[in-house]
Amino acid sequence: MQLKPRKRKAHTKSRAGCIACKHQHTKCDEGRPRCGRCERLDIDCVLGPPPSSASSSRQTASGPPSQELASPTRPHVAEPLHLLDLELLHNYSFDTYATFLGKGLDHDVFRTKLVQLGFKHTYVLHALLAISALHMHYKDAARTFLPTTAAEHFDSALHLAQSTMGHVTEEDAIAMFFFSSTTAVYALAKDYSNPYSHLTSASDPVDDFVLYFNLTRGVHTIVRHHWPFLEHSWIGPLFKDQASVASPAGPASDYPRVLELQELLQACEGDLRETYAHALNRWLAYMAVLETTAEAEIHLLLVWPIEVDAEYLTLLSCRDPFALIILAHYAVLISLRPNAWWAAGWPVKILDAIIRSLDPEWYCFVEWPRAKIHHHDLSLFGDQVPSIDVEMVN
Known part of the structure; x- marks a missing residue:
């Protein structure tokens, strides 16, 4: 009996998969806004560069030059903007940041450098957006969805920061310092961001404050090995201002x-x-x-x-x-x-x-x-x- 050669299963070859799948030599399902693999691993999903080269050059070689110029390759369509997140970032950069300032503190540290730090360490950016959402709710309690938005951003920040907490390096120290600081602020603000509320939380306020104190003290604990580095970094003025507060000289x-x-x-x-x-x-x-x-x-x-x-x-x-x-x-x-x-x-x-x-x-x-x-x-x-x-x- 003569065996027939096995036919290969037909499939469509694609070069539009994301960079993460290509790097792992894994077939990408090209789902949007994240493919299935990136969604499962909870990682950024970035499209690879458009197909280059040979096929497109062969395709256009026979056409007239004028047609090639008139029909440029269509770029990938940008993902929808998250307008609420942009509003939160705007609110932080023009209002919220100033509510943490004191005499001698550089506005640029909180308004510009901290946001730039957030673009490098995403958990910082999520934490800033969470605080901004609570601040917006404080100013406009009618926007009742904002505490939920804040919780979502803070949960994302905590999830992303956990991998760094156990082994903070000098490179991470400033980011982790600010993340820990915003965690303490969030602990107080999350239930009391509305100044007109009747403060009906069922939890005990003394226990809540003990938790807040422990979170605040955790700032020092997490980055204690890098404290000298922090004191001489661009956030150093924060510590100098603190050290300058002495007990009153009077009797x-x-x-x-x-x-x-x-x-x-x-x-x-x-x-x-x-x-x-x-x-x-x-x-x-x-x-x-x-x-x-x-x-x-x-x-x-x-x-x-x-x-x-x-x-x-x-x-x-x-x-x-x-x-x-x-x-x-x-x-x-x-x-x-x-x-x-x-x-x-x-x-x-x-x-x-x-x-x-x-x-x-x-x-x-x-x-x-x-x-x-x-x-x-x-x-x-x-x-x-x-x-x-x-x-x-x-």
């Missing part, structure tokens, strides 16, 4: 409110006293700056959580009364900068939760923060403070 008697807290310190012992004293001293330093200068200095709100001892966060998680009192004073820092939109609503929310957690014997130590946050014009230097109504709390 403690100049600050009657602080004297009240120092009396509490006398009852503490050993490491516990040192933990509380350090948190109070750093709070007082930033309080003095924010109360006495008209410049924004908003970024300083993110610094205090980094500087407190880890033991303080443990005490705060356990609802230690003194730790809660110190947190109430930190809430005053936030209230001094109402243009810190990403923390809108938090001072009142956190103060109410603290008062509910304290026994009445501690109320006298949070009366000043309560009055300050509720916009009574009281300073560190005294004035009569309205007392807390125990029946209203209970």
